[in-house]
Amino acid sequence: MxxxxxxxxxxxxxxxxxxxxxxxxxxxxxxxxxxxxxxxxxxxxxxxxxxxxxxxxxxxxxxxxxxxxxxxxxxxxxxxxxxxxxxxxxxxxxxxxxxxxxxxxxxxxxxxxxxxxxxxxxxxxxxxxxxxxxxxxxxxxxxxxxxxxxxxxxxxxxxxxxxxxxxxxxxxxxxxxxxxxxxxxxxxxxxxxxxxxxxxDSSLKTDLQEGITFIRQSSYLLYGLFLLGISLLILQLSDSQIIILLRELTNVSPDLFGYAVTSSGSGMLITGVFLSRKTEYNAYMYMCFGVLGIGTGFGVMAVLTYFNLSLSIIWVPFLALIVGISAGLVFIPFQAAVQEKTPVHMTGRVFGVINSTTTTATIIGPLAGGALATVIGIIPSFVVTSSLLIFLFFISVLFRNKVEQEDEHVTESQPGTQGAASRQIN
Incomplete structure (x- = not known):
């Protein structure tokens, strides 16, 4: 065992x-x-x-x-x-x-x-x-x-x-x-x-192409990376503008933004603790529901802000907690799936592509958030982005069977590579 x-x-x-x-x-x-x-x-x-x-x-x-x-x-x-x-x-x-x-x-x-x-x-x-x-x-x-x-x-x-x-x-x-x-x-x-x-005889250019090709050959990893990138883009887009959204509230606490950030981080920790105790779960469906949770959390936050609901010191951190939990459901299962499906000798290339994608999203997100809020207004921008995520959830569920059907040889790790370093000293 x-x-x-x-x-x-x-x-x-x-x-x-x-x-x-x-x-x-x-x-x-x-x-x-x-x-x-x-x-x-x-x-x-x-x-x-x-x-x-x-x-x-x-x-x-x-x-x-x-x-x-x-x-x-x-x-x-x-x-x-x-x-x-x-x-x-x-x-x-x-x-x-x-x-x-x-x-x-x-x-x-x-x-x-x-x-x-x-x-x-x-x-x-x-x-x-x-x-x-x-x-x-x-x-x-x-x-x-x-x-x-x-x-x-x-x-x-x-x-x-x-x-x-x-x-x-x-x-x-x-x-x-x-x-x-x-x-x-x-x-x-x-x-x-x-x-x-x-x-x-392989070149560094060939190695770079192999990492991208490996992801493209797996519909599971390719669509999972798409969900991750879009979710992170909208997270950064909304996170960068949430302080502007909160300014729309009357009698808002000056500490409210800090509470929201702390709640969001705590939500991701809760998801991490929950998933660390599970060894078997459907990573794709967790990601889908994570996308739904992010979209719903930001959407409800925009609607409640529009109606200027009182007790924002309660509902803003609560919704931020939901968003954090949902973000964890997107990020953690995907990374676990990548580790499971990627041979040990290709993990660097594959995670390099993933890290590049996610970091690009974190750069573009705040810039896009500022531009969108400037053009259509802060509350409409939150409603639009949350609606897109909810729509993406339904599309992802519809394509679940197609995405999960992939050739085993693409994602199957090569035998004898797992735990190789630990076996060396045991």
């Missing part, structure tokens, strides 16, 4: 390193904003470029980073990525202009784009197929919790120790993550040979 995830020491070490590294990704955000926005009095456009500097490398280099993660030892890539980011964060203490900050953050984003597919590939090596869904639920919980807790902790640290000391602390988290990854086993020879077999 397969060991439980909690008994898999290598997996525990990996997700601990991921948690520390992911926290490091977000820990310096408030310090950077404080430095650029308050000390240097940056313009609104300069502030927008801060987040864009971090996101662009993932969007542009995701597939390339994934191909590199499949060609090289993943453990080494993760360590190099963490050490490099630790050094780059230290360089922020020496930055004297906003352009230096942009360059440092862009370089940090490049190494983050390498870490993610390498981590997903390493997870595939360490965890058996029957435990993949639980493992992906746990890693998604870590990602969502660090996104919520990172800026909060950063704000506390900036207030307590000053922004430059936060950079030192943030840098230390990456070095600590690298030390933990050192404890992981290298890729077993059988898995390494599998990765390299028939690849001696």
């Amino acid at each position: 397969e060991r439980k995830l909690s008994q898999n020491k290598n997996f525990v070490t990996l997700i601990t390193a991921q948690a520390i590294s992911s926290l490091g990704d977000w820990l310096s955000i408030v310090a950077i904003i404080t430095l650029v926005g308050l000390k240097w009095e940056a313009t609104p456009m300069q502030m927008s470029l801060i987040i864009l500097s971090l996101a662009m490398p993932m969007a542009l280099l995701g597939p390339l980073s994934g191909a590199i993660a499949d060609r090289m030892e993943r453990k080494t890539l993760m360590i190099v990525s963490d050490v490099a980011r630790g050094i780059l964060i230290l360089l922020l203490t020496l930055a004297s202009s906003v352009w230096m900050v942009y360059i440092i953050l862009f370089a940090t984003g490049i190494f983050s784009s390498v870490f993610v597919p390498a981590k997903n590939g390493k997870l595939k090596e360490l965890v058996k197929d029957e435990n993949i869904k639980g493992a992906m639920s746990l890693t998604s919980m870590i990602d969502s919790s660090t996104k919520v807790m990172g800026p909060l902790i950063s704000g506390i640290l900036v207030s307590s120790f000053g922004m430059y000391n936060v950079f030192y602390i943030d840098s230390a988290t990456f070095f600590l993550s690298a030390i933990l990854i050192l404890l992981l086993p290298a890729t077993a020879k059988e898995s390494s040979n599998n990765r390299q077999e028939g690849k001696q």
Whole structure:
């Protein structure tokens, strides 16, 4: 019988390193904003470029980073990525202009784009197929919790120790993550040979095309990626404008936006905990109902805002919680399905394409949200986007049988690759 995830020491070490590294990704955000926005009095456009500097490398280099993660030892890539980011964060203490900050953050984003597919590939090596869904639920919980807790902790640290000391602390988290990854086993020879077999003469361009082709050949993964991309696009579109929507309410609490953000993050954590306890579920239907939940949550929020319903301190966080739970139902099952259906030697390429798609959605979403709200108004924009998601839910359910019928050879993992690294030391 397969060991439980909690008994898999290598997996525990990996997700601990991921948690520390992911926290490091977000820990310096408030310090950077404080430095650029308050000390240097940056313009609104300069502030927008801060987040864009971090996101662009993932969007542009995701597939390339994934191909590199499949060609090289993943453990080494993760360590190099963490050490490099630790050094780059230290360089922020020496930055004297906003352009230096942009360059440092862009370089940090490049190494983050390498870490993610390498981590997903390493997870595939360490965890058996029957435990993949639980493992992906746990890693998604870590990602969502660090996104919520990172800026909060950063704000506390900036207030307590000053922004430059936060950079030192943030840098230390990456070095600590690298030390933990050192404890992981290298890729077993059988898995390494599998990765390299028939690849001696292949080019990096060929590897990039293989990742895209693998997804295109699987109707399940292709449509799942479409649902994920659209859901994330509308999430970002609406999230970026929710503060504008809340301004339409009378007597609105100044803390309401913070409550909504916290509730949304908590919703994703709830979904992660729920799915981590389940080993068998229909990932596609969970994604469909997640799309429905996101659309319904934002739609009801727009309608209640239009009628200026009282007690917004209750119903806004509640609806944000529903949206967060629903978002988790889209993201987590899809990532688990990708891990199940992708051979270990292709995980980097496949997740590189996925990360590029999702990051592009996070970049386009806020820009599209601002444009749409400007053209048709904030409440109509929420109604339109929620209606599109609800319509997408019904279309997805109608095409369920067609999507789920696919050739087994496309998604079947190659034998002997799962848990290869963990078998090496057992």
